[in-house]
Amino acid sequence: MNNIRSIYTRELKSFFTSPMGYIFLVIFAVINGYFFTNTFFLFNQSDMRALFGIVPLVFLFFVPAVTMGLIAKEKNAGTMEVISTLPLRDTEFVIGKYLAGLTLILVGLGFTLVHLLTLASVGTNIDFGAAICGYLGLVLMGAFYASIGIFSSAITENQVVSFIIGIAIVITFFLMDKLLIFVTPSMAGIIQYISVEFHFSNISRGVVDTRNLIYFGSMIWLFLTLTVRVLEMRKWR
């Protein structure tokens, strides 16, 4: 626990001592803000559903960008050798890093609360239950993508490569839902269950089923475990 905290704090500090953390957050906030307010001026009305439609798309790029350096940077700089020879378990290292990346994503998501607050102060007829469910969905989605991101960061020492692999895996899970018309009905159920969109839309509609929570939990666990395994493999190369 102590070690996870050390890794987590170090990583979070390094996000904010370099310009990277700020750049990511500003870009994320600006893109979301742009799309959210776009319709606002066209139709003179606004709702949070617009935001919950945009953020998943922005996440496709934002999350791999945040996580691309988590492990790849350490490998590239050689600090991985120092870390691996400290009395530290690979699991602790991965969890600490993962939580730091996730924190940055949650901070980014926190910026979008501005829109909710604006609506709450000037709008009428606001369904806070739906907003809370929407945010829960986004948090789970961000956490899932972050686990994919840290995995792709572990398999290479090049941050750009990690970014591209991250996007590729994330988009695969994102688009799986759209493939359903091409597969046999027997496969459709499975593919639908694997696709992230299915679970996300369930949750953001307000139907928080344990099936959805189990999906996100097990996917995050799977990718974090894979990350640890990849790190262990370096010993045997």
Place this chain on the structure above:
Amino acid sequence: MIQVENLIKHYGPVKAVNGIDFQVHDGEILGMLGANGAGKSTTLKVMTGYLSPTGGNVHVNELNIQDHSLEIRRQIGYLPELNPLYLDMRVYDLLEFTARVRQIEGKAFKKALARVVELCGLSGVIHKQVAACSKGYKQRIGLASAIIHDPAILILDEPVSGLDPNQIREIRGLIKELGREKMVVISSHILQEIEATVDRIIIIDGGKIVADGTSDELMASFHGKTHLTLEVKHASDESIRELNAGIAALTITDINAVNGSHVIQLEYEKKDDPREAIFMHALAAKWTILEMSPSRVQLEDVFRNLTVKGASDE
């Protein structure tokens, strides 16, 4: 005590380490010498638990490196080759981070920090960013971070490469200081760095140990040729030729005529010392000897002899 038994490490088809055996005893400074790519760093990486061996084993104080990696890593301080550091951190934060991972916090950290700052001379840069420090300081920061938990075993991979002569002397002094109470393993491809610091040397070549002993032992066991410089006056070419013919064990490698005197370079097997015979010859030929100085066997000769021969054997 560290015990390395028949250590083998292959990177795919490349046999980086090919059956290495040695021991390091408590309070000993061991130097590991070898050309680039001889297998030194790989051996050290296995000893620190960074890599797993393909075959063989490493025991640290009776603990097996594969089963007790975490315990062993607690006892070891390691400075990897090229000294990778978190450049974006301040020196203080870096040391605090390492200390925290090693469960040193609060008062214990303050004490440990004061000790390494004094030992490594870091007081001037403690609040600087690591990236802003000079190479010499970076090396000291790496060393400070490796010894913050006061480890019983210190493993340093090429700790002085790339430093200027003054910095080398400083780091060397520091290592010697540390070696008084710790077991130190230090690798290098530069002889002078090691010769002055260590108690015992092992020479590695092609993934194997080709020599193991103190620097005196290694030089004593050296079977190469000794060189002798002879400067004489009043020597005719003919009498010089006679010298070569008269003493069987001797080979003349070079003759230089300078201002009426001859500087002759000679070579002979260490066991048959020809100096007396040369003197007698000079007396008979009526030479005046200005200089006769055998060059003493340098560790470098031993190293070159062992590693070059090893390479040609394969």
